[in-house]
Amino acid sequence: xxxxxxxxxxxxxxxxxxxxxxxxxxxxxxxxxxxxxxxxxxxxxxxxxxxxxxxxxxxxxxxxxxxxxxxxxxxxxxxxxxxxxxxxxxxxxxxxxxxxxxxxxxxxxxxxxxxxxxxxxxxxxxxxxxxxxxxxxxxxxxxxxxxxxxxxxxxxxxxxxxxxxxxxxxxxxxxxxxxxxxxxxxxxxxxxxxxxxxxxxxxxxxxxxxxxxxxxxxxxxxxxxxxxxxxxxxxxxxxxxxxxxxxxxxxxxxxxxxxxxxxxxxxxxxxxxxxxxxxxxxxxxxxxxxxxxxxxxxxxxxxxxxxxxxxxxxxxxxxxxxxxxxxxxxxxxxxxxxxxxxx
Amino acid sequence: xxxxxxxxxxxxxxxxxxxxxxxxxxxxxxxxxxxxxxxxxxxxxxxxxxxxxxxxxxxxxxxxxxxxxxxxxxxxxxxxxxxxxxxxxxxxxxxxxxxxxxxxxxxxxxxxxxxxxxxxxxxxxxxxxxxxxxxxxxxxxxxxxxxxxxxxxxxxxxxxxxxxxxxxxxxxxxxxxxxxxxxxxxxxxxxxxxxxxxxxxxxxxxxxxxxxxxxxxxxxxxxxxxxxxxxxxxxxxxxxxxxxxxxxxxxxxxxxxxxxxxxxxxxxxxxxxxxxxxxxxxxxxxxxxxxxxxxxxxxxxxxxxxxxxxxxxxxxxxxxxxxxxxxxxxxxxxxxxxxxxxxxxxxxxxxxxxxxxxxxxxxxxxxxxxxxxxxxxxxxxxxxxxxxxxxxxxxxxxxxxxxxxxxxxxxxxxxxxxxxxxxxxxxxxxxxxxxxxxxxxxxxxxxxxx
Numbered sequence: 059x060x061x062x063x064x065x066x067x068x069x070x071x072x073x074x075x076x077x078x079x080x081x082x083x084x085x086x087x088x089x090x091x092x093x094x095x096x097x098x099x100x101x102x103x104x105x106x107x108x109x110x111x112x113x114x115x116x117x118x119x120x121x122x123x124x125x126x127x128x129x130x131x132x133x134x135x136x137x138x139x140x141x142x143x144x145x146x147x148x149x150x151x152x153x154x155x156x157x158x159x160x161x162x163x164x165x166x167x168x169x170x171x172x173x174x175x176x177x178x179x180x181x182x183x184x185x186x187x188x189x190x191x192x193x194x195x196x197x198x199x200x201x202x203x204x205x206x207x208x209x210x211x212x213x214x215x216x217x218x219x220x221x222x223x224x225x226x227x228x229x230x231x232x233x234x235x236x237x238x239x240x241x242x243x244x245x246x247x248x249x250x251x252x253x254x255x256x257x258x259x260x261x262x263x264x265x266x267x268x269x270x271x272x273x274x275x276x277x278x279x280x281x282x283x284x285x286x287x288x289x290x291x292x293x294x295x296x297x298x299x300x301x302x303x304x305x306x307x308x309x310x311x312x313x314x315x316x317x318x319x320x321x322x323x324x325x326x327x328x329x330x331x332x333x334x335x336x337x338x339x340x341x342x343x344x345x346x347x348x349x350x351x352x353x354x355x356x357x358x359x360x361x362x363x364x365x366x367x368x369x370x371x372x373x374x375x376x377x378x379x380x381x382x383x384x385x386x387x388x389x390x391x392x393x394x395x396x397x398x399x400x401x
Numbered sequence: 402x403x404x405x406x407x408x409x410x411x412x413x414x415x416x417x418x419x420x421x422x423x424x425x426x427x428x429x430x431x432x433x434x435x436x437x438x439x440x441x442x443x444x445x446x447x448x449x450x451x452x453x454x455x456x457x458x459x460x461x462x463x464x465x466x467x468x469x470x471x472x473x474x475x476x477x478x479x480x481x482x483x484x485x486x487x488x489x490x491x492x493x494x495x496x497x498x499x500x501x502x503x504x505x506x507x508x509x510x511x512x513x514x515x516x517x518x519x520x521x522x523x524x525x526x527x528x529x530x531x532x533x534x535x536x537x538x539x540x541x542x543x544x545x546x547x548x549x550x551x552x553x554x555x556x557x558x559x560x561x562x563x564x565x566x567x568x569x570x571x572x573x574x575x576x577x578x579x580x581x582x583x584x585x586x587x588x589x590x591x592x593x594x595x596x597x598x599x600x601x602x603x604x605x606x607x608x609x610x611x612x613x614x615x616x617x618x619x620x621x622x623x624x625x626x627x628x629x630x631x632x633x634x635x636x637x638x639x640x641x642x643x644x645x646x647x648x649x650x651x652x653x654x655x656x657x658x659x660x661x662x663x664x665x666x667x668x669x670x671x672x673x674x675x676x677x678x679x680x681x682x683x684x685x686x687x688x689x690x691x692x693x694x695x696x697x698x699x700x701x702x703x704x705x706x707x708x709x710x711x712x713x714x715x716x717x718x719x720x721x722x723x724x725x726x727x728x729x730x731x732x733x734x735x736x737x738x739x740x741x742x743x744x745x746x747x748x749x750x751x752x753x754x755x756x757x758x759x760x761x762x763x764x765x766x767x768x769x770x771x772x773x774x775x776x777x778x779x780x781x782x783x784x785x786x787x788x789x790x791x792x793x794x795x796x797x798x799x800x801x802x803x804x805x806x807x808x809x810x811x812x813x814x815x816x817x818x819x820x821x822x823x824x825x826x827x828x829x830x831x832x833x834x835x836x837x838x839x840x841x842x843x844x845x846x847x848x849x850x851x
Contacts, residue, residue, distance in 0.1 A: 061651065065651060129733060129737055129743045130733075208457075212462050213462045214703065225679075227680055227681035239654075242685075244680055246679065247679070316679070317675060317676070320459070326642070326644045362648075363635060366637075374640045
């Protein structure tokens with residue numbers, strides 16, 4: 059039982075990342091009708107916002123050590139972060155330690171700007187082109203973006219730890235009545251899950267309870283009619299592209315302490331996120347979230363040893379098997395609507 | 402009194418004739434091997450080497466470090482720079498005038514850490530650029546694929562970073578040579594250290610990358626630890642494309658194991674180790690013992706990605722820049738002055754391979770791959786940073802000391818991530834050529850191509 063609960067927690071955590079990326083993907087598809095294969099790259103850029111802010115906060119001046127030498131026998135360099143010199147050692151150390159949460163504030167404007175530039179600069183020219191063209195151009199863009207990141211940051215993963223307060227793990231099992239040490243879970247993964255729930259809730263609330271959101275929803279349902287009412291729906295959809303980019307970026311920022319960011323991490327999530335969108339139903343926001351968590355949990359269960367003993371290799375194909383079954387039984391996905399992606 | 406008909410001049414003539422008569426077959430054999438036609442015989446004033454490394458893909462940083470070392474080796478062979486390990490190398494035939502008087506130039510290929518791409522780039526360098534030798538790589542799958550291609554094409558392959566037993570085991574080839582150590586050697590070097598530090602009553606759980614290197618690493622370390630008295634609780638294969646290992650780590654927690662062995666390399670190692678530490682495995686007590694994690698193959702470049710999570714974790718490595726022998730110091734000085742940071746083990750092994758190839762050509766007096774192969778087979782050398790080393794004729798595997806390392810608790814700088822805890826002598830990691838873990842293949846005949 060404890061193992062199953064642990065895998066459910068793992069699944070919810072994986073599902074959080076899938077859901078956040080898929081939410082942005084389906085938001086863009088639902089508003090602009092664009093199949094954005096560069097969305098995984100936005101997740102990756104978000105993670106590198108955390109890396110960048112961490113490096114900026116760690117910018118240091120150099121003094122020479124009178125005693126120690128470096129590997130060439132020259133005096134060793136002592137690096138002192140400017141923030142420690144400016145704000146004192148304690149505040150400076152706190153800023154360095156909390157660089158990932160602080161990167162949320164850094165990433166929001168950066169990701170909205172990236173989204174705007176991407177949409178205005180390239181993607182808007184492909185609105186009336188076939189989906190195949192959109193897929194090709196956005197996939198090409200994703201490759202360009204990841205190569206740009208690799209050029210500046212290298213190919214190796216870059217460690218970006220969580221604040222000291224959230225490192226390590228705690229006994230989750232004791233909280234729900236299990237024996238001590240039965241369910242140990244990392245703090246940061248729970249933070250990630252809670253953060254994802256918050257962002258997903260905020261996006262739904264924004265769309266449901268604001269006038270802007272109401273217009274966007276109306277535009278998603280009937281773009282022409284909203285346009286005939288004198289509303290510049292294109293402008294609002296561009297803003298939604300920026301918001302979708304920010305959601306993917308935030309997912310990336312908070313994911314950085316879970317696995318060290320590398321230039322390829324967007325591609326690792328891209329295909330899975332598309333499966334999530336298709337399983338959830340093209341253009342369905344609740345469907346994307348539901349499918350994200352569902353596939354995350356199923357993927358975790360499929361990694362359990364006794365299941366792998368019965369069906370070897372199931373952990374590698376489970377998501378695609380489930381996608382096939384759901385699309386066979388519900389061709390529009392779990393919560394897809396008639397008329398979306400259909401001639 | 403008898404008068405002898407022997408004169409000094411007569412004796413010399415007879416001796417010379419007899420000597421040359423006895424030597425005749427060897428001279429003819431050697432001359433015929435050297436003179437025979439072979440692929441990409443360099444006839445001009447230059448000779449071209451092909452450096453096939455990952456310039457894109459997940460191991461691009463390791464490939465970039467290999468390229469730096471190759472450039473340095475070429476400079477040193479051509480008499481430029483400070484000469485690096487040429488001055489410490491036990492063989493003194495290389496004089497800094499290229500190879501056999503021909504200036505060394507090179508072409509590069511991008512393996513992308515994909516077997517098909519690596520074969521295509523090696524093929525292009527051989528057929529279009531006239532490369533007489535191919536070297537490089539950061540993956541066993543790639544090394545085995547390119548080694549096979551070089552065998553077919555009739556050029557020498559000097560493997561780069563490849564650690565699978567299969568490279569010089571079931572997939573060995575007469576034209577292929579490996580300086581880097583292998584999975585068996587890692588396990589043989591680690592086992593006594595593990596016994597001394599963690600005892601002989603342990604329960605190990607393996608997470609293994611699901612490809613050739615992972616399989617041989619798992620087999621080697623499991624065999625070595627079981628020989629110590631450890632039991633193996635489970636061996637779980639993880640897809641190479643995995644990024645989040647949490648669902649593989651979770652079952653470890655309640656498995657009864659008190660050691661986790663991560664048969665992972667590169668990004669897999671960074672993520673699985675990070676996940677294991679996040680789940681509190683290092684703080685756990687199981688069977689009244691501290692839970693331990695082992696990474697059989699360490700790479701400093703990759704260890705950087707795992708940050709502080711490597712602290713205190715044991716593994717093995719082929720070479721480390723902190724070694725204080727004359728060869729290592731000369732190489733670190735040369736590389737550090739040229740590039741501003743210390744070299745990786747990947748850089749070291751490819752630099753050595755380039756020098757060893759040049760040395761073998763010079764000793765053979767020919768670029769003919771068969772003559773070069775003969776010169777490398779059974780060759781003993783020193784001064785290249787690993788102590789006395791043998792290029793064994795039976796399987797073309799180098800046998801030398803192996804380093805057992807530990808992640809540093811408090812590194813002084815970004816390069817100071819590993820500390821050497823044991824230098825395991827070559828004799829302790831040497832195995833019989835017909836060892837079961839290396840069985841199933843044969844070197845075959847050398848192929849000069851053309």
